[in-house]
Amino acid sequence: MQLEPLKITDYALLKPFFAGQRHHLCAYSLPSILAWRNDVFKPIGMVTADSLIVAVDFSEPKDNRHLILPISPCREYTPLELQDLALDLGFEKYWYVPNGYLDRHDVRQVEAFFKIEAQPHLHDYVYRFEDLAYLKGNRYSKKRNLINQFNRCFANRGQVILEPITPATVPECEEFLDRWCEERACEGDSEDELGCERQAIINSMAHLERFELDSLLLRLDGKISAMAITARLTDKMGVMHFQKAFAHVKGLYQYFDQQCAQRLFRGYDLINKESDMGLAGLIQAKKSYHPIRKIRSYKLTVK
Numbered sequence: 001m002q003l004e005p006l007k008i009t010d011y012a013l014l015k016p017f018f019a020g021q022r023h024h025l026c027a028y029s030l031p032s033i034l035a036w037r038n039d040v041f042k043p044i045g046m047v048t049a050d051s052l053i054v055a056v057d058f059s060e061p062k063d064n065r066h067l068i069l070p071i072s073p074c075r076e077y078t079p080l081e082l083q084d085l086a087l088d089l090g091f092e093k094y095w096y097v098p099n100g101y102l103d104r105h106d107v108r109q110v111e112a113f114f115k116i117e118a119q120p121h122l123h124d125y126v127y128r129f130e131d132l133a134y135l136k137g138n139r140y141s142k143k144r145n146l147i148n149q150f151n152r153c154f155a156n157r158g159q160v161i162l163e164p165i166t167p168a169t170v171p172e173c174e175e176f177l178d179r180w181c182e183e184r185a186c187e188g189d190s191e192d193e194l195g196c197e198r199q200a201i202i203n204s205m206a207h208l209e210r211f212e213l214d215s216l217l218l219r220l221d222g223k224i225s226a227m228a229i230t231a232r233l234t235d236k237m238g239v240m241h242f243q244k245a246f247a248h249v250k251g252l253y254q255y256f257d258q259q260c261a262q263r264l265f266r267g268y269d270l271i272n273k274e275s276d277m278g279l280a281g282l283i284q285a286k287k288s289y290h291p292i293r294k295i296r297s298y299k300l301t302v303k
Helices: 008-018 029-035 079-089 101-106 107-113 129-134 138-153 167-184 192-205 252-264 280-290
Strands: 041-047 052-059 093-098 114-118 124-128 159-161 214-220 223-232 238-244 270-272 293-296 297-302
Touching: 008 029, 008 041, 029 192, 029 238, 052 079, 052 238, 079 093, 079 107, 079 114, 093 101, 093 124, 093 167, 101 297, 124 129, 129 270, 138 252, 159 252, 167 214, 167 223, 167 238, 192 223, 192 238, 214 238, 214 252, 223 252, 238 252
Parallel strands: 238 270
Antiparallel strands: 041 052, 093 297, 114 297, 124 270, 124 293, 159 214, 214 223, 223 238
16 A cells, blocks of 8 residues: 655545545645645545545654545544554554544544544634624624724725635735734744645645635735635535734724635535634634634544
8 A cells, every 4th residue: 555645636536535524624625635735744645445545744754644534425434444554554643533533433442443642732613604704792792893993994994805816816915924924923944834834825825726715815905914715624614724814903803704704604504713723822812703612633543
């Protein structure tokens, strides 16, 4: 059994395996799997008769090389099958094992083959579409107040334009990412998490149509000040893969987030806004929108 690099051009070939997707973590989005690639971080995989096998390897040896659960429209691997697959491929770990898998299988059976560890920094936050699109109720009053301030200062004065990302606007979006990173003091080399994310955003923008992604950018006085890229995860759940907005403009994020919900997730019941990566600011921001649940992520290590 041999895993080969997964190429961006493989999208159409791999898409059928995601029909009836049962894994609700953002890691099981095909656009995300293919876009998160750079000189260090390398998605690899292979196609079997009924499944797509996906792993992440690195240009240099790293302890966190891992598989994710096999993706199949017709079956789910048992814990024994997962262990056999990992051993055959020379991997010790599965990452991004959602709590749903453990719920469907006897945990004692899983523990017979794997050590189970939670990955709290990789738990995904899930929200109702109606909550984020309309922000009803007292718990969202601060969000609505900030949006009203933004409307009075900018939107109601015709200073705001919302439009999809297009090939023509990609260079401007890249410039915005650089300015956003300067504001956040997040500059680093390509091995850093944010450096990898930037490359994943660039890869996604270069293939918006191929990956069937939805997108939105916001211009404030003609300059891009926020952007987002989303994808389908399941029939009922969309995923916000990337969302950036300047923090120094009061109410901008809250305004843009609501616009994203209304424009990019209509037709979905649920919105997956990915994990908080263990960052205090992200934890606070994601909790402030009152998720209805977390999709919990676990690591399985072969015994």
